[in-house]
Amino acid sequence: MTDLRESSRPAPEVLAAFEAATGFMPVDEGLALYAAAVEAAGRTGLPVLEIGTYCGRSAILLADAARAAGTVALTVDHHRGSEEQQPGWEYHDPTLVDPEVGLMDTLPSFRRTLHRAGLEEYVIALVGRSPQVAAVWGGRLALVFIDGGHTDEHATGDYEGWVQHLAEDGLLVVHDVFPDPADGGQAPYRVFLRALAEGFEEVSVTGSLRVLRRTKA
Numbered sequence: 001m002t003d004l005r006e007s008s009r010p011a012p013e014v015l016a017a018f019e020a021a022t023g024f025m026p027v028d029e030g031l032a033l034y035a036a037a038v039e040a041a042g043r044t045g046l047p048v049l050e051i052g053t054y055c056g057r058s059a060i061l062l063a064d065a066a067r068a069a070g071t072v073a074l075t076v077d078h079h080r081g082s083e084e085q086q087p088g089w090e091y092h093d094p095t096l097v098d099p100e101v102g103l104m105d106t107l108p109s110f111r112r113t114l115h116r117a118g119l120e121e122y123v124i125a126l127v128g129r130s131p132q133v134a135a136v137w138g139g140r141l142a143l144v145f146i147d148g149g150h151t152d153e154h155a156t157g158d159y160e161g162w163v164q165h166l167a168e169d170g171l172l173v174v175h176d177v178f179p180d181p182a183d184g185g186q187a188p189y190r191v192f193l194r195a196l197a198e199g200f201e202e203v204s205v206t207g208s209l210r211v212l213r214r215t216k217a
């Protein structure tokens, strides 16, 4: 099978916007995500969807891939942060707390990021809890990118909620897949194993980012 990562790259200004954005995804993983989104959206003409917007770093690449395919990127987040982003935890950023409410609010940062990148019109932000949004969603999707909460409850909820909306030969991308527990939490890895057992095949591995293709509904 053709390596998707060799077939497309974002324009330099898009890559620069990605690199300047607040977030956690390294460039090599971003390029693999971008190539998968270009391929899936280009082939099907359907939107791509991300669970876990945060400040819009990965959404920049999905938006640009969607733009190239004449579609949009959807990105779901309640914008209150995951467990590890709360005060006192490893990935907490105090500049992302709304001082009036006293809670994390990454929505303003996300909006600034997409505006700066000139990609606002190619993104639809869905502000809410992933399982609730998935339950009322009605359309088919070219690609589902799981990068939301990293507990079993959240990662499994994202998989079960959104894979049912994936097109027959759509792509599933899972971030933070660590087969060795010494490298990180295991919930995304368990989702990855479940996908393999439920009709997906692996397309590529880049760092902790796995791209899978649905082969059986």
Ligand SMILES: C[S@@+](CC[C@H](N)C(=O)[O-])C[C@H]1O[C@@H](n2cnc3c(N)ncnc32)[C@H](O)[C@@H]1O
Binding pocket: 022, 023, 024, 025, 051, 052, 053, 054, 055, 056, 057, 058, 059, 076, 077, 078, 079, 080, 081, 082, 106, 128, 129, 130, 131, 147, 148, 149, 150, 154
């Ligand atoms: C690791 S960050 C996403 C990083 C982003 N994809 C990037 O590359 O910059 C995870 C995000 O998932 C969101 N999140 C966690 N659980 C969620 C849930 N059940 N529903 C919606 N969003 C959720 C958090 O608010 C957080 O912003």
